Amino acid sequence: MSYDLIILGGGCAGLSLARRLSELGEDCPQTVILESRSSYTDDRTWCFWGEDAAQLTHLVRHRWSWASVAAEGKTVKVDCSAFPYSMIPSLAFYDESLEMISQAPQLLLEAGVSVLSEPLKVGDNWQVETSAGMRSARMVVDTRPLQTPQRQAAGLRQSFVGHEIECAEPIFQPEVAELMHFEPAGEGEILFFYLLPLAENSALIEATIFSAEPLGPDRFEKEIQEFITRRVQGANYTIRRSEHGILPMGIPPPQGNPDASYVSAGLTTGAARPSSGYTFQRIQRWAADCAKALGAGLPPLAHARDPMLLRGMDAIFLRVLRLQPEIAPELFLALFKKVEIAILVRFMSDRGTLSDYATIASALPSGPFLRQTLPALIASRMP
Numbered sequence: 109m110s111y112d113l114i115i116l117g118g119g120c121a122g123l124s125l126a127r128r129l130s131e132l133g134e135d136c137p138q139t140v141i142l143e144s145r146s147s148y149t150d151d152r153t154w155c156f157w158g159e160d161a162a163q164l165t166h167l168v169r170h171r172w173s174w175a176s177v178a179a180e181g182k183t184v185k186v187d188c189s190a191f192p193y194s195m196i197p198s199l200a201f202y203d204e205s206l207e208m209i210s211q212a213p214q215l216l217l218e219a220g221v222s223v224l225s226e227p228l229k230v231g232d233n234w235q236v237e238t239s240a241g242m243r244s245a246r247m248v249v250d251t252r253p254l255q256t257p258q259r260q261a262a263g264l265r266q267s268f269v270g271h272e273i274e275c276a277e278p279i280f281q282p283e284v285a286e287l288m289h290f291e292p293a294g295e296g297e298i299l300f301f302y303l304l305p306l307a308e309n310s311a312l313i314e315a316t317i318f319s320a321e322p323l324g325p326d327r328f329e330k331e332i333q334e335f336i337t338r339r340v341q342g343a344n345y346t347i348r349r350s351e352h353g354i355l356p357m358g359i360p361p362p363q364g365n366p367d368a369s370y371v372s373a374g375l376t377t378g379a380a381r382p383s384s385g386y387t388f389q390r391i392q393r394w395a396a397d398c399a400k401a402l403g404a405g406l407p408p409l410a411h412a413r414d415p416m417l418l419r420g421m422d423a424i425f426l427r428v429l430r431l432q433p434e435i436a437p438e439l440f441l442a443l444f445k446k447v448e449i450a451i452l453v454r455f456m457s458d459r460g461t462l463s464d465y466a467t468i469a470s471a472l473p474s475g476p477f478l479r480q481t482l483p484a485l486i487a488s489r490m491p
């Protein structure tokens with residue numbers, strides 16, 4: 109059978125687009141989603157700020173009204189109750205998305221089916237070779253993670269391991285999300301812990317390292333075990349679930365496919381915010397726009413590029429972090445101490461205004477940033 113659209117990969121981006129398509133009714137294109145995993149597990153959690161524009165908030169299972177950053181014996185704790193830090197467990201998103209797909213007659217999810225080679229255009233159709241045979245369609249949205257040199261071009265990687273633990277005793281403060289708890293790191297690395305209490309006796313605890321090289325889960329085991337041991341104060345605990353990720357930070361934007369009927373989307377092709385790795389809400393915004401275009405009979409959309417000023421600020425920030433990792437704790441403490449949380453949230457959620465950018469720039473130590481401005485702009489080929 110030939111489709112209007114093939115979505116390669118049914119992870120966050122592929123399913124987000126499919127669920128938006130399912131809302132189009134009769135305008136929904138005939139679509140197949142090809143996904144190599146045969147079943148979905150609770151493999152990650154998605155966090156974001158619960159500001160007005162945040163999407164899928166009905167799937168949020170935990171919210172925190174306070175956020176803190178700590179380093180070198182100092183802690184900054186801010187009231188973020190107006191836009192609580194929010195968490196969606198991936199399984200809640202997967203379950204609802206699969207249900208929405210199953211209810212839409214034009215959508216088919218083929219799980220356990222792997223794409224084996226790059227799609228080829230033959231006449232007006234893309235031919236996709238899969239482990240279950242050939243599939244063909246007029247249009248392709250490719251959400252498979254890039255494994256090409258472009259991914260290697262990321263200046264920094266954010267590698268992390270998280271354990272969801274349950275303790276024998278109540279020890280956590282359920283209303284405070286500890287976003288960054290910095291600890292001394294190895295040469296060229298930035299190390300911090302992330303602690304999201306889920307109840308008084310359970311929490312998701314992650315160790316994150318920003319470094320030039322991608323780091324596997326084994327690299328973190330010693331640090332995370334030591335941190336957990338300190339925080340549980342000798343209480344017995346069990347690990348309920350673990351997650352691991354490597355997010356490239358600051359990938360150059362991919363060259364668009366000259367054929368408008370084929371676009372790439374997802375984490376490695378423009379969805380991730382370069383300076384933070386936040387991706388989930390950016391994928392939701394893209395999925396809404398892309399589905400709208402498809403519903404109107406137009407070709408699919410790639411991720412929109414960030415405004416030039418935002419790209420410039422992110423490029424400078426990343427360059428400072430890469431070249432002077434030792435000042436990272438001071439930078440983040442200064443941001444959370446000096447900048448109103450509403451401004452920080454707008455900035456982190458891609459909704460900053462010119463005056464927000466100016467406030468953030470003025471809160472950061474000028475020396476390192478002034479020195480890196482020109483090289484960062486040249487390196488990112490920005491006018």
Ligand SMILES: Cc1cc2nc3c(=O)[nH]c(=O)nc-3n(C[C@H](O)[C@H](O)[C@H](O)COP(=O)(O)OP(=O)(O)OC[C@H]3O[C@@H](n4cnc5c(N)ncnc54)[C@H](O)[C@@H]3O)c2cc1C
Binds near residue numbers: 151154
């Ligand atoms: C553990 C973890 C925690 C994260 N936490 C956050 C967070 O808190 N907030 C945030 O904003 N972002 C977070 N992210 C980043 C980002 O939101 C996620 O990585 C998100 O899943 C990216 O969506 P995606 O669709 O690009 O990739 P994925 O969700 O990984 O989907 C890609 C899909 O393609 C499939 N696939 C790959 N190759 C093939 C093939 N050959 N054939 C068929 N299918 C294929 C894969 O099986 C997968 O399902 C996190 C990432 C991870 C890994």
